[in-house]
Amino acid sequence: MIKVGIVGGTGYTGVELLRLLAVHPQVALQVITSRADAGTQVSQMFPSLRGHVDLAFSHPDHTHLEQCDLVFFATPNGIAMQQVRALLTAGVKVIDLAADFRLQDIASWEKWYGMTHACPDLVAEAVYGLPEMNREKIRTARLVANPGCYPTAVQLGFIPLLEAGVIGPDSLIADAKSGVSGGGRKAEMAFLFPEAADNFKAYGVAGHRHLPEIKQGLTRVAGNPVGLTFVPHLTPMIRGIHATLYGKLTDEVDLQALFERRYANEPFVDVMPAGSHPDTRSVRGANHCRIAVHRPQGGDMVVVLSVIDNLVKGAAGQAVQNMNIMFGLPEDSALNNVALLP
Amino acid sequence: MIKVGIVGGTGYTGVELLRLLAVHPQVALQVITSRADAGTQVSQMFPSLRGHVDLAFSHPDHTHLEQCDLVFFATPNGIAMQQVRALLTAGVKVIDLAADFRLQDIASWEKWYGMTHACPDLVAEAVYGLPEMNREKIRTARLVANPGCYPTAVQLGFIPLLEAGVIGPDSLIADAKSGVSGGGRKAEMAFLFPEAADNFKAYGVAGHRHLPEIKQGLTRVAGNPVGLTFVPHLTPMIRGIHATLYGKLTDEVDLQALFERRYANEPFVDVMPAGSHPDTRSVRGANHCRIAVHRPQGGDMVVVLSVIDNLVKGAAGQAVQNMNIMFGLPEDSALNNVALLP
Amino acid sequence: MIKVGIVGGTGYTGVELLRLLAVHPQVALQVITSRADAGTQVSQMFPSLRGHVDLAFSHPDHTHLEQCDLVFFATPNGIAMQQVRALLTAGVKVIDLAADFRLQDIASWEKWYGMTHACPDLVAEAVYGLPEMNREKIRTARLVANPGCYPTAVQLGFIPLLEAGVIGPDSLIADAKSGVSGGGRKAEMAFLFPEAADNFKAYGVAGHRHLPEIKQGLTRVAGNPVGLTFVPHLTPMIRGIHATLYGKLTDEVDLQALFERRYANEPFVDVMPAGSHPDTRSVRGANHCRIAVHRPQGGDMVVVLSVIDNLVKGAAGQAVQNMNIMFGLPEDSALNNVALLP
Amino acid sequence: MIKVGIVGGTGYTGVELLRLLAVHPQVALQVITSRADAGTQVSQMFPSLRGHVDLAFSHPDHTHLEQCDLVFFATPNGIAMQQVRALLTAGVKVIDLAADFRLQDIASWEKWYGMTHACPDLVAEAVYGLPEMNREKIRTARLVANPGCYPTAVQLGFIPLLEAGVIGPDSLIADAKSGVSGGGRKAEMAFLFPEAADNFKAYGVAGHRHLPEIKQGLTRVAGNPVGLTFVPHLTPMIRGIHATLYGKLTDEVDLQALFERRYANEPFVDVMPAGSHPDTRSVRGANHCRIAVHRPQGGDMVVVLSVIDNLVKGAAGQAVQNMNIMFGLPEDSALNNVALLP
DSSP: OEEEEEEOTTSHHHHHHHHHHTTOTTEEEEEEEOSTTTTSBHHHHOGGGTTTOOOBOBOGGGOOGGGSSEEEEOSOTTSHHHHHHHHHHTTOEEEEOSSTTTOSOHHHHHHHHTSOOSOHHHHHHOEEOOHHHHHHHHHTOSEEEOOOHHHHHHHHHHHHHHHHTOBOTTSEEEEEEEOGGGGOSOOOGGGBHHHHTTOOEEOOTTOOTHHHHHHHHHHHHHSSOOOEEEEEEEOSSSSOEEEEEEEEBOSOOOHHHHHHHHTTTOTTEEEOOTTOOOBGGGGTTSOOEEEEEEOGGGOSEEEEEEEEOTTIIIIIHHHHHHHHHHTTOOTTTTOOOOOOOO | OEEEEEEOOSSHHHHHHHHHHTTOTTEEEEEEEOTTTTTSBHHHHOGGGTTTOOOBOBOGGGOOGGGSSEEEEOSOTTSHHHHHHHHHHTTOEEEEOSSTTTOSOHHHHHHHHOSOOSOHHHHHHOEEOOHHHHHHHHHTOSEEEOOOHHHHHHHHHHHHHHHHTOBOTTSEEEEEEEOGGGGOSOOOGGGBHHHHTTOOEEOOTTOOTHHHHHHHHHHHHHSSOOOEEEEEEEOSSSSOEEEEEEEEBOSOOOHHHHHHHHTTTOTTEEEOOTTOOOBGGGGTTSOOEEEEEEOGGGOSEEEEEEEEOTTIIIIIHHHHHHHHHHTTOOTTTTOOOOOOOO | OEEEEEEOOSSHHHHHHHHHHTTOTTEEEEEEEOSTTTTSBHHHHOGGGTTTOOOBOBOGGGOOGGGSSEEEEOSOTTSHHHHHHHHHHTTOEEEEOSSTTTOSOHHHHHHHHOSOOSOHHHHHHOEEOOHHHHHHHHHTOSEEEOOOHHHHHHHHHHHHHHHHTOBOTTSEEEEEEEOGGGGOSOOOGGGBHHHHTTOOEEOOTTOOTHHHHHHHHHHHHHTSOOOEEEEEEEOSSSSOEEEEEEEEBOSOOOHHHHHHHHTTTOTTEEEOOTTOOOBGGGGTTSOOEEEEEEOGGGOSEEEEEEEEOTTIIIIIHHHHHHHHHHTTOOTTTTOOOOOOOO | OEEEEEEOOSSHHHHHHHHHHTTOTTEEEEEEEOSTTTTSBHHHHOGGGTTTOOOBOBOGGGOOGGGSSEEEEOSOTTSHHHHHHHHHHTTOEEEEOSSTTTOSOHHHHHHHHOSOOSOHHHHHHOEEOOHHHHHHHHHTOSEEEOOOHHHHHHHHHHHHHHHHTOBOTTSEEEEEEEOGGGGOSOOOGGGBHHHHTTOOEEOOTTOOTHHHHHHHHHHHHHSSOOOEEEEEEEOSSSSOEEEEEEEEBOSOOOHHHHHHHHTTTOTTEEEOOTTOOOBGGGGTTSOOEEEEEEOGGGOSEEEEEEEEOTTIIIIIHHHHHHHHHHTTOOTTTTOOOOOOOO
């Protein structure tokens, strides 16, 4: 059994990790920390876990995370980077679900996240945890930077096109829509039900922290800097991301075959039949990314539709997938449930 | 492996059965019928099942259900009663998720359901599939009448009080609220998103088919005819039933202890701590019924709050629970997943 | 033109007052205060008001409310009672949308609201602003206590029955369901979209502040203390209250005629035809209360269904109705719009 | 008073026309037809209209529409074209809210709508009812083709850019999101609450009927054929369209000033301050289009955000605006209400 600790278990990615790990056959949950809620039973805060998780939140100052085999950070940005070095030194593996280790360009990270980075050398070591790109590196990584939710949906949609070099890389567009849980479990006015329900809006058009992360990933794939316009939108649903991606075709190619070939061996990327329109609920609670590729009216614009559950493939599910890879377990352990539909 | 067939797999209880059975370690799904959609891949209609269910809908006239060990009927009312005798004769066990075998009083059934019953003798044999009442009978049953969704939530809330004889049985009130999936996967105007969203309404106040079913069950428990006012409401959510139950206390009793004792050994009934308010999402996708019991201001009115997922404990999950009992499997096989929260 | 001021204009009742008053032909909006947002344009916070309201929020310490003819308090509880005396002295009329002047029993108020009341003598003077009960007193009132949202829906449903003395007053039940805006525009975890959407729960079963307010009103109507069990529920919709009321019939009576007669001259109470199930959206944005009365299966239980928009008839609309009465205007001024359906 | 008739009053655009016209000071509603519901009181089908509309649906074969001054067609496509000639001949003006007169290219219309056009000559006469483009022609029109919902939001967003010639017209992108009422009041499976709630999906990527309408409009504005990729999405909200528009800047220009100048005198187009993100609820129930223009990171991509209520500015409200223009009334008669927020 793998001894697992979770730092920061009271947010949506925290409870989602618990939902998945509670039924993982190879995981022994050791400790969950929360500074604010230390002493509270986890199942009191999240009654869905009654009968499944029999732990209380621990105060982070009085826990011995170094006795774990693996620690997940489900914390706000800037926390993991303070603690990772000690854990790695103690031989503990780490998966950070926040953004601390996602951007290789430290200056860029410090600009977008508004703080000084505590351990640039570990950023250099960290592996970006998108298994569809980096599975082999993840296998041997000590420190995995789990991708953001938008970046997962957007990169998986563009990768086959950029790898094949069949779209112009200089004016990509990602028009992305997210459920409200993407904003986290924070008492912010904009996320109140009466504000967010029966409403739709864009946000962060001038610039969003996931923009440099996506550009970094797509630049690696394309081999050259890409131009990307990224517009996120807040959608009145709990979970789900739908990325609608636009690129200009520069070559004749069988798009459907290209996508099917690229993801033929990927357990969690499902290329839908030609002409499909994946809906977000088809992955609700599941770790799959479902993708469809279109070429409207046979013109030169490629339209890719890519859906994930932002809390699963976009966060906790992908983290568990990375854990499975790091520990040599079947990649779909605890991840083979069917999406909840309706 | 138990060979399982499903008649009528295109409704919400059908796809929910598939979601659960697809990961059941002891089930081999043999056949799913649909008259209207014969030939269509199940996973084409329900993309959430891609990679999990590799069957096409069969035409009911060309299937050999008698080769199954167990057949679930997830059909409209009045279908199962036409086919059950032949299946039983062939040695197949049957669980009917519709209402054909729920009411022992044939005249009452014919009045509420508006048709002549095809096999009153089998009604007499059928076991009402509420494990918390009838577990031993279910174990040896050939034919199980799976309870309705409202009746499950309401009966589980009243049972401890009526068994103990501590409330007056003549003026019970069940104010029940259901998500829209309770109406089935039917293209009816009232269930359209623009009609049902951001809206709340009662319906069927004059009389609802679940009324005689609940009264029959509670009468058995109380040992005498009960008086019940049942008001169902349509709630703008996909899944979930919340029953708010009112009864007049006739005796001093420790209500919390009474409920905890009654359900101490029930794997799927969770008595919450005193003072709790269970929310429907705490059972979303799970087979649990969560219950809290209150006595406001220490008066003589007992208020019970009982929540289930109408498609799981209120339909497909309870059917799988019954199957597990009938075939001597662990009762929670395929039912131990954690509710999807948020 | 009536010079109107609003204290506390940044909550949901505040913006709703603005929506209604912006098109009121006899109102000149003079001032809107907000301590936290002084200086901010109202239409910047609420873009729906762009082109309709050209005011900025004023700091309460630098406003001259005494120059208004009428001041609405759309503040948290406990604010109005600090300021009302000075305004009344200056000849300004006041409508308090909070609870400061609703309960005549000061001790009870102090217990339920957890503070010492600042002006018990003014409570004695205040008129409870339910026009269907107190229209004549409202006409000449200086100070009106605008009723709570639940109390409006519940009292309007019980009044005809209690006035006629046809139900037992000792065990009334009000099972009430509210949209999330009833919780106010406050950044609280429980009201976040991912917490409140696709979910249903009871709350405050042990005791809710609207309980003594409803009991006070019904006791006046019945002429004797009433027994009431009141269970509020949080419903995944933005606006709307649906009260389902239960009472035991003690007399034979034509219920439909009783209700129609009682409200024959009420412009904002609509008794629906026998057998109706009013839905909350039929009053979305409108000042109407729609009511239906049932007697299921001809038994002795009366079931009343009563719906309002909690922000209109349950708050700002009723306040404007009271203003219209106090200033001798047509009672439906600014209140004759049609509900937004769908 | 203008005598008004409505053909096909049982859909969402029909009831929305009634909501607006019921309070229009210059309109006398004469007749509302419905083949299926003839004889039914309008307010029985739509209780929100109780007390406002005292008419029953008439059978279309027994009505005298020629006695009206104006007839609105709120019918499915292909109905108006059968009846318009007779009405025009009788001196009645007509506004068609369906698509019969929107496309000047008859062959294209017949291809996209799958039927033969009944009166191509009247198409040539019809004025496309987008007041921001055609106000003067509308003033004297006998027959107005009311624009589609998507086309209204998309064209208003692109017009300033194309008129000024500052974006490349050959690869425009319109990523549009619509509430479910855009699908009409039809009992279709995809629009059921359990299908559409908590879900998001694209549809019609291969081709949507609004594509040729938008291209026709933008081609007129640009003076040359435009290239447009149009991807509509179904969003879990009742009302509202959010169009996110992308174009490549070919010239340096002050975008904010350009938009403000273009719409300075438009009563129903509101250019938001620079940096804004309009939300759909800011126009819920109102006839406004709110627009914001962005240039992310100062690059060469222009992003326009354009929101309307699909049933108001996208249908019934724009139709009333056109009526007001045709009859010389104040353009905002019956259209000056404030959006319902929250």
